[in-house]
Amino acid sequence: MRDSDSSLFNILTSSAIVTATCVLGLLYFGRDVLEPLALASILSLMLAPLIRGLRRVGFGRLPATLVSVLLAGTCVVGASTILAFQLVAVTADLPQYRAAIRSKIERVREITERPFARLEAELSAVALQSPLPPLPPVTVKRGTLSTSANQPLPVEIRAPRATTRDTLARLFSVAWGPIGEAGLVLVLLVFILLEHESLRDRVIRLAGQAEISRTVRALSDATRGVSRFFLSQFIINLTFGALTGVLLWAFGVPHAALWGALSGLLRFVPYLGIMVAGVLIAIFVAAIDPGWTLALSCLAMFVALELVVAHVVEPKVYGHSSGLSPLAVIVSALFWGAMWGPVGLLLSTPLTLCLVVAGRHVRALEPITILLGDVPNVNAAQRFYQRVLGGERHAIISDAKSYLGRHSFARYCDQILLPGVALAATEGRSGQIDAAQEARIRTTIADVAATLTPISGAPARRRKGRVSLLDANVGAHLRKMREERLGRWQGSLDVPSHSVVLCAGLGTERDDLISELLVRSLRELGVDARSVVMGPDQDNPGPDKADLVSTVFLSYPVEATLEQWQRVADELRAGLPNALLVTIRLPFGEAVANQTTVQEHVDMVLRSFEESLAFVVPERAAQG
The missing domain is CATH 3.40.50.2300 (Response regulator)
Incomplete structure (x- = not known):
């Protein structure tokens, strides 16, 4: 960790807090402008590898950009059209599944309500009966019997029958918002891709001549590493949705294309999206099938496919981590979902990942990288020393054994053990370590060295009452252990x-x-x-x-x-x-x-x- 980064609290000054508050307010109240801009920026990073590939083939900047945008737009429009027809077909087929749905609901209600009904009956049998509530006052009139309150007259209001023109107008008003936003995103995407080099030059000029190297590295990370990750994630989710649709079709589930596309789309929402997709598929299959076998089979297939993709395919495609810690993924989804709604939920991981990458080069954003990055800004030696102070001996030995499975004990000493001891010595000389912590450090170092490098030979008998050298000198204690086994x-x-x-x-x-x-x-x-x-x-x-x-x-x-x-x-x-x-x-x-x-x-x-x-x-x- 660098000296300038010794404390996060040195960064969180009053001016930084005011700036962060203003930024949060801008994000919330400026969502109508920032949402299309963020969507276009993320899409430009996703299309950047495709444009670079087309340019290597021989396309110019403008043709490569237009072909990429046209290809992406065609795919989106085609998929949306197919899904719209699938959704209409599902809506038309719902009355056919009404009987099965009612039967399943009654069966589930019976299973869930029966224990509570039996418990309520048992409690009612032993409970004291409460007195009946008093009857309302009755007024007797000549020839009639009525209550003291006046009875209201029933009134029925019927809306006028909608015409075809009204229906089309209503559908157009509903669809105009998403269509208009999609058009705005498309226009922004084209201009961002065409002005890519110009925008990079402007950012470098804005950062100043003294920060050219750092700015270029930050832009390179964003345009290379981050865009490659986004494209890989898109391809993986698209493949996941296609496989889900094919397998559901093989199981005989109707409208399999709709559920496959839904699962692929919801997979962009971290953790929660794939769970929602699985639940929706299970509910639909349970509604159309009289029994439970098909629903459980489809759910098992879905879970198995997700496990294979998450733990086998994704680590091989873009590494073992997306660059964010698991907790950071959840927190970012909550934050962006609260800020921008469903759009923010879909963009939560890409937006946060861009901020984490920027925080590696921009000091103002460095707290985001420290808090949300998959690897904290602490090296192995510092983590070793922190665990030593915390008395986490078993965690240290477990990590050390894993390390020794790939490297030698000499490298472990060079990279982790001795630098950790040097940190302890530095704080010991400055008086920051008390006697209890010093004793814990000595004991842990001796245990780690003795456990990782066992000495062969016949163990010597321990003498009762012997004072351990560990209290004075760890090295002498370890040498004495070897002499007891190997001789003088x-x-x-x-x-x-x-x-x-x-x-x-x-x-x-x-x-x-x-x-x-x-x-x-x-x-x-x-x-x-x-x-x-x-x-x-x-x-x-x-x-x-x-x-x-x-x-x-x-x-x-x-x-x-x-x-x-x-x-x-x-x-x-x-x-x-x-x-x-x-x-x-x-x-x-x-x-x-x-x-x-x-x-x-x-x-x-x-x-x-x-x-x-x-x-x-x-x-x-x-x-x-």
Whole structure:
């Protein structure tokens, strides 16, 4: 996360809140103007890949645009005409299904009301009878008996019979609104497509010369990635509707084309649309069939097709995610549906996705990307550290095992574990971590390292009352665990010459942890790696064992320990003259010593654990 993005609340100032309020008011009250413009913009992104394909074939800008719009318009008009005839046919056939519908309703009512009726009867049997309400006052007149209230006279109002002209006028008034809006969208679409390059130049000029690269990247994401996603989604939903119609026709369901088109159209509405389509199809099939077998079969077919498309086809076509989190899809549908009604519901995902893409390049829209994007603006190391503070040990280990299924433990240390530890060290030095959190961090790091890299060998017996080194030094604790299993020298000394890789440190908590994690990373690949603490009291198996060591990894020094590190490096050079002396400078923002000074005492400076593995394993293979 960038320094300027350290807090979302720094962005939400009073002026930003006022601006957001004005934008919301503009969206709501300006829907008559913004709806056609948004529809035309989304359609232009959907048609952009088709236009680019036609231009690659040899069409000019104008012919490619007109052919694309004409093709899309023809498809829409043709599909609308067919669906209109299908809808009229369904309306005409409804009286034929009236008996089946009444029978199904009575059966469902009987099933649902019977338990409640029985419960009501049982309660009425034990309840006390309430007194009857008093009768209304009666006035007796000579020769008649009437109540005190005057009885109203019934009046019946009959509307005049509608003529053919009135019916046509009413239909025209109903259809004029959608037809007029469709025409406006078509005109806007044509001009947006024709003025595509001009509009891009205007946006770049509006952003200013200093923001040209960022503006071009944002426009490229919108016109390439987003338009490709929209076109893929359109093709998938069209195919889904066609398959649904064909399968319903195979089941013998009448008007299958209507229900297939309805399911494909409603699939543009996230989550809720496909559920509504399934329910409508099930209700219709249940109404036309005397039994329940056909309705359940069609519903099972519909659910199976949706599962295959959602979990198999869509991930392969446009990735595992649309760029929005599942919660963001629901929230965007609620927001745009409340703003623009059914049109907003259909455009909710495309509009929100455009805003999320824009938020990656425009700082004012960055909160939208943070809140609604499928990947939060937190890297793996930051997520690891947050989970460590929250005590989510099982989640950390589960994600780590999944990561190790694709990568090595060395890469896990480089990308996640050690950067997370560096974050903890930074906040620890600034006093932002209390004692309980520090203990939790130590325990979690030790558990993760021990679980992901189990040490082979016979376990040693635990001594009662032994104080764990974990409270003081995680690396020393992990090394002690290995020594309990593998022995004092962490393995046999009867090994071939130049087969041992030694990981050395100055005995600080930092050096011990880095050395131990490096040992475990090397052992994962079968390297005989061992760790040692350099100091006056260090154990030494004897000068005759010096030839066993091929490489020594010495932790990179910080400025405070540079002189001590130089003495240790010189001692290692004198004691192991045939071994390569290597150090690893991990890029964690520490106040480390100058690299030029360090290079005078070692043979090589590496940058990561993975470089260390790449350095050691080929060397051992060549020696073997």
